[in-house]
Amino acid sequence: MNKYTYLLILFLLPVFSLIAQTKAGGIVTDDTGATVPFANVVFANSISGTTTNEVGEFYLQSDDNYDTLVFSFIGYKTKKIALRSRVNLNMDVKLEQEASSLDEVVIYRGKTSKKNNPAVDILKKVWANRRSNGVNAFDQYSYKEYEKLEFDLNTIDSAVVESRIFNGMEFIFDYTDTNAVTGKTYLPMFINESVTQVYGDNKINEEKKVLLGNKNSGFNQNRNLIDFVKDIYDDYDIYKNYIKFFDKSFVSPISTTGIDTYNYVLSDSAYIDNKWCYNIVYYPRRENELTFKGDFWVNDTTWAVKNINLETTKDVNINWIKQVYIEQDFEVLNDSVFLIEKDFFMADFGINKKKTSQGVYAKRTMLYDEYEFNKERGSSFYNQPVYNPQSQAYNRSDEFWSENRLEKLNEDEEGIYVMLDSLTKTKAFNRLYDIATIAQSGYVEFDGWDYGPVYSTFGFNDVEGVRTRFGGRTYFGQNDPWRIEAYGAYGFKDHKFKYGVSAKVLLDYKMRLILSGGNRRDVEQLGTSLTNSTDVLGRSLASSSLLNVGDTDKLSSINLSVFSVELEPVKNLTVRFGANYRILQPASEGFSLDYYVDDTRTITDSEINQTELSTIITWTPGRKTSGFGVERNVVNEEDFPTLFLNYSLGVKEVFNSDFDYKKLQFFYNQPLLIGGFGRSNISLEAGKTFDAVPLGLLSVVPGNQTYFSMYNSFPTLDFYEFVTDSYSAIHIDHNFNGRLFSRIPLLRELNLRELVGFRAVYGDISQASKDLDASGLPLVAPDNDPFYEYSLGIGNILKVMRFDVHFRGNYFDNPDARSLAFTIDFGFHF
Template sequence: MKFFVYMKYYYLLCLLFVSSLSFAQTKAGGYVKDSRGEPVPFANVLFVNSSVGTITNDDGSFYIETEKSYDALQVSFLGFQTQTIPLEKSASLNLEIILEEEQNALDEIVIYQGKTSKKNNPAIDILRKIWENRRDNGIYKFDQYQYKKYEKQEFDLNTIDSALINSRIFKGMEFIFEETDTNAVTGKTYLPIFINEAVYRVYGNNESGKKKEVLIGNKNSGFSDNQTLIEFVKDLYKEYNVYDNYLKFFDKSFVSPLSTTGINVYNYVLADSTFIDNKWCYKIVYYPRRKNELTFKGDFWVNDSTWAIKKIKLAATKSANINWVRDIYIEQDFDVLNDSIFLITRDHFMSDFAFRKKDDARGVYGKRTTLYDEYAFDIERREEFYENNRDQYIEKVYNRDSTFWQQNRLEPLNNDEQKVYTMLDTLKTVRAFQRLYNIGSVLASGYIELDNFDYGPIFSTFGYNDVEGIRVRAGGRTYFGRNDPWRIEGYTAYGFKDNKFKYGLSGKILVDPRSRLILSGGNRRDVEQLGASLTNTNDVLGRSLASSSLITVGANMSLTNINLSTFSLEAEPWKNVNLRVSGSYRTLESASDEFSLAYYTNEERTKTASEINQTEISTILTYSPGRKTAGYGVERIIINEGDYPRLFLNYAVGIKGPFSSDFDYEKLQFYYRHPWQLGGFGKLTTTFEAGKTFGEVPLGLLNVVPGNQTLFSIFGTYPLLDYYEFVTDTYTSLHLEHNFNGRFFGRIPLIRDLNLRELIAVRAVMGSISDENQLLNASTSHPVLFAPENEPYWSYSLGIGNIFKVFRLDFHFRGNYFDNPDARSFGITGSFGFYF
């Protein structure tokens, strides 16, 4: 499981202990059913003589709220008689509304079952006009643009009741429940617990496609120095454009109601027309054609001349295949510039995070409100302006005074939002909260925080392999703050079978923050599984899962004693471009009598050596476009791990002589990984690797095709290969994995309710090993050097993900090379993870 996944859920859980209240005059909620008692999903509900409305959920439930006073509801749906329901109280929350079928529409209901026609439908005619004009609206109409953006992010603990207030977990913190109110979208009681405000200047060039966002102020409740929290919250709520075909939220691609493919997944109804801000607009109501798809329900108003959106509402259907998120609700408003250009002025996004999707389950509201102002166009800026787009820590940005916020807030905080700032400061002094916060911190980071020192990672405390037996480890790192300019990290370990101590120690210092010039070095003496990945570096504290997995397929004695010392210099001359030059010296020796790294030392092949001594200098270039990071110190946290392409190029030179080094060689390695969001078809991840070693080298310096003898699904490995089954000095590898995100399971009755997700993968590798390197190998039994030279080795996998929301099973099938010793033709691996 990736570290960033832990962090996102950690912050959501921590925010349970730290935002906007609305004083509604009229509230209504309940269920809409037909005469047979069956729920009517996607029915229209609105207050009579108003434009305030909503659409029922999959189960027919609804909630609607407004600050004005109304005394009746109007409920309608295709094929049913419209009902007007009087409201006797200002809060009517348990209504059961029965819709009667229209006499002349009974046959139509049987045929269409609520689905609208794709032909002769005026709503779809309007939708086609939107498609034709969407690229000529808003900021896309100008070559250059700029604007001011104010962003407010809030988290609220919802479903507050006496059982929660009186629970032991909140003992000593009861004061936080003094201010609660009801959410205008869901009707649930909530408690504001966190707020973050940010002001940006945004600049863009439509001709080059470049964009620059400059943060000029940031403030939040209780976490003012926590850039990591701020970045994780921002990543949860990525910006989106409702005109796009797909809207990506929580790593899922939802079909936009304005999509050119929308008519295949949505029903559209022309519901109303009126003047809005002196512009004649049509109201289109839309709802899904099928359950369990990543779709919305809602409505939008569109202008009749520019065909631009004036207002739009989107609510994710409850049956959507997404974990931990019970509701998603979006509102966007657009204003007119120069009588024709519609520009977004307000964007409100709300999500309801919960472990269960039941209405009575407690959760956390995440809300983001973004306001836009001070638009300006066609102010030219040089290309250098956009190229200088490096993240820098400017202390004053996070310490703006009250005058700044009074001048730059595009809407004022209400009374209760202001109280959040003082509430968390008070809460942090409560010991009960401190204990809960510390527990969450340990689970998220894996470290126990002490004074200027973190102990851990605790998840590496115990391990097992056939050489060391049971292995225990203790370690830690210096930690003075998130932006430490230097850091020292180390560990010691002990194996109860080989009765040996191991250790590792490294240090790094940030010399220049602007170029991120970093000096680092260290030493490690340990037992390691070489060949855990094709493309590798001399990471001084790195250790593969293959070296300490508690459960494996068969015995693994092919481990190596390694003594590695490194010194590195790295820099980031351009954003997300990293250049690293390092020197290393290592000794490699078999850790087991049943495994040999021995090689011949003379041409007559009469003398052998069992230990490799090697000095190496490497130059590594890494390019990660789209990568987002948090922190400005010597170490940074990657926010969007797995969501961006990564290109890696390594040129290494082995030097014979210095420090008794044994071999001269050159090594070239290339790695390219790219995740592709394919809209409604899911996510495809492609990985290509290639490499070649020039010169004569022994087994310990060759490229081992990474097998996997564990029962865990490890990306980049070949799960049906044993360690050292294939060894190469020249290789090419391709790995394709596609996650359909439940596209097919979601259309199978009974199975679709399980929200399972189907995956497929194909792996292939081809390589060779020279005769000279074969002759250098002095091993007489294990391993025997063999490369997939005649034809590529390949395998394929079928996977089922999202089992109980946290587990994935992969079924692997070997494609060829069945005659290899102990070849496995079938295998099963699994993995745990918390994913949306």
């Protein structure tokens, strides 16, 4: 959710327009009055054009002066209309059906034929002469990359301009302009520029990026905004089957699978860079699928794509997005290799998809130049340190930017720096910014420290009754080398004070050497995760169990002290050496953690004192982070696998510790985008405790007695229903992203998404651990057959909720076994 709340401040603000060189917009209909969707609209004697949307509307803008628009579509006569002024809006264009075209390859709207279609014939030649991306076609490569990120507020009317919310900020409306794709007025609110030198070696599979310069304005102290834009965009290849962004896979119109997804129409031909090219218009065959509409130009000798426009359709199943527009330009290097020259990506965010609703543009422009190939630099050149802040890159002169920008800023973009510098000094704007910051982070910012998280202020559980919690953290900036966090809590039923305090310091930036330690005394629900966690300030499930299934009377009191040393010798590979000491006692009346302390099994103890040493290795290949302080921001939170290995050693008699044991745990999580079939997440867990330990130290299969989703738990299991000292588990969840519902009339309009899941666990418990137990609980393990359950769900309910029904697969004879469970989850997802 944290990504999307960055947009909150942008939705609060939005304006009159300034005039560009040539603008045209309106609607296209035929002689029966029906609208003509996906018709081709271009300025005469140019390749600057667009296609009408699903209801025949269009908008087209150019910085150049044009005096004629050309409208064309198979089945209709081509029509030219003279433009009387630089701004030509609300045009009503009527196309006349052409009788001769009835014998051609397409019908007027809907599906086109795959046979005897010249557009499809050209597409097949594109497949046969499929290009390789230039940087992958050579042993070594280097190039300069210029990136421009921008956030703009859009769709602003006079009522908004006159709103009291803008008192003190009226000057910002002098900087509005009109978007060249949508025709909406917009106000720039943030811009970030960067120049990077990229080096790569395909033989050794290494790449190195050197940041030469970075400049931004607006929210320049909040790096997360930049990361948000980068995260919603992913590099893609139009020649591959799918184009990925917003965690979804769109069918590429250039791919071999596109012929079953799109209709293609040969629309025009013209010279581009002195090469004869064909123009092909494409649009989706079905509604509500992850598809585009647009056109592309193909050279008639190399059969390479020279230019392509991709625009999502109005009914595409993505939340909070009105429209996505992509434009790419290519240079064909030779008969087999192309180089990308320009890549423009724009997303139009909005609370809803109404045309008149206000929203936010997120735009990214990438330009590439100064290519060089087959210059070998050796493996040592690519040994990148983990820490590489390159602070000098953030203080470049105006002369540097004049020399290194691959595209000069226009007059409006140059004004952004002036306007935003003034805006961030106004009290009115800073009040709005503070509201957005609290919504995103959960913290209220003060000078040098933050109060929060505000969402944990109140809670409830059986032991404490109503619980209040107050906490905070030090915060001087996102690259702080040290941080201290603390909280205090009080239960109005048990009348006890609880607390937690944690500190960490970054000693070496290059190796990411971090020392951390802390202490927590609180009430906790143990057994909610198979994988060990010694996070001192982790969320307490016991404090938020307001709605439960059955009895939740198995809470524990924990006094946990932790010290650890962590380093990152290789990028995304962390090694952590830790020591912790914990004291466990039952917190709920009638719940026992008792164990026998003598061989005759006559003497028991109800308190566990345990010292534990651990070595934890975590590998997250492909993870992207920003910042270089003690806490970094993860840019691509859901796009990389995680491997976790933990070896723990219980040490008896150190600080009166009670047990010697060895424990090994493994965890693997893999997100998967499966083409057009949606997104899966698979996780595997396995572990073994090699010595006898009491109930408080065993591996409890995590049940879920709440009505809310809990990661990697089993919703039809109660807490402590299965207890193991060796286990293996699998969790599979898949989201079809509405692929099935989109084919059902009426239901497709709701944009719901189909969810399925499967979970299983197998484990046992040694007789030695059973003999040690004196708790009175039945220690049962899923050792006869793996316990399993499956689920069916519906996601994207009202855009923010998912509902799942979970079915138990076996072990119905367990006491109070639940055959069915329901969970809900809330969150902002695309």
